[in-house]
Amino acid sequence: MPSAYDETNIFAKILRGEVPCYKVYEDDAVLAFMDVMPQADGHVLVLPKQPSRNILDADPDVLSALIPRVQKIARAVKKALAADGITLLQYNEPAGGQTVFHLHVHIVPRWTGVELRRHAGAMEKPEVLEAFRAKIAAAIDGA
Numbered sequence: 001m002p003s004a005y006d007e008t009n010i011f012a013k014i015l016r017g018e019v020p021c022y023k024v025y026e027d028d029a030v031l032a033f034m035d036v037m038p039q040a041d042g043h044v045l046v047l048p049k050q051p052s053r054n055i056l057d058a059d060p061d062v063l064s065a066l067i068p069r070v071q072k073i074a075r076a077v078k079k080a081l082a083a084d085g086i087t088l089l090q091y092n093e094p095a096g097g098q099t100v101f102h103l104h105v106h107i108v109p110r111w112t113g114v115e116l117r118r119h120a121g122a123m124e125k126p127e128v129l130e131a132f133r134a135k136i137a138a139a140i141d142g143a
């Protein structure tokens with residue numbers, strides 16, 4: 001059995017507004033913001049607002065609402081950054097690579113010949129995160 005949901009995880013704090021984020025999109029079901037240790041420029045995380053630890057304990061209705069939002073944001077990321085492709089990543093439990101225990105999907109823009117950086121590797125500069133945030137948010141608004 002997976003462990004129970006921990007209300008003190010960093011994404012729960014972001015969802016409660018206790019910790020800031022570089023928000024690109026929000027609606028009734030999801031919050032999306034820039035990954036602060038991006039594996040590529042423009043790396044975005046999409047979180048269902050309803051708490052679950054990961055995909056293993058998530059309500060199927062939450063997953064049904066999540067995927068169309070992931071698609072909408074992925075299209076905007078690709079357009080805003082003129083990416084050649086998009087990689088989706090989603091980690092479950094420590095053995096599966098998960099480091100923050102609130103379900104989320106990674107949207108990682110890809111360019112031909114550009115390798116992914118290390119997962120949760122180096123912290124990006126605030127001004128770089130803000131520049132990508134603004135471009136992506138504008139593309140979602142225009143979608």
Ligand code: AMP
Nearest residue numbers: 010034035036037091097098099100120
């Ligand atoms: P994982 O749980 O393994 O899917 O990864 C969690 C992701 O969250 C990593 O890619 C981290 O770089 C990212 N991350 C951790 N803390 C924050 C934060 N405060 N704001 C935005 N991204 C974060």
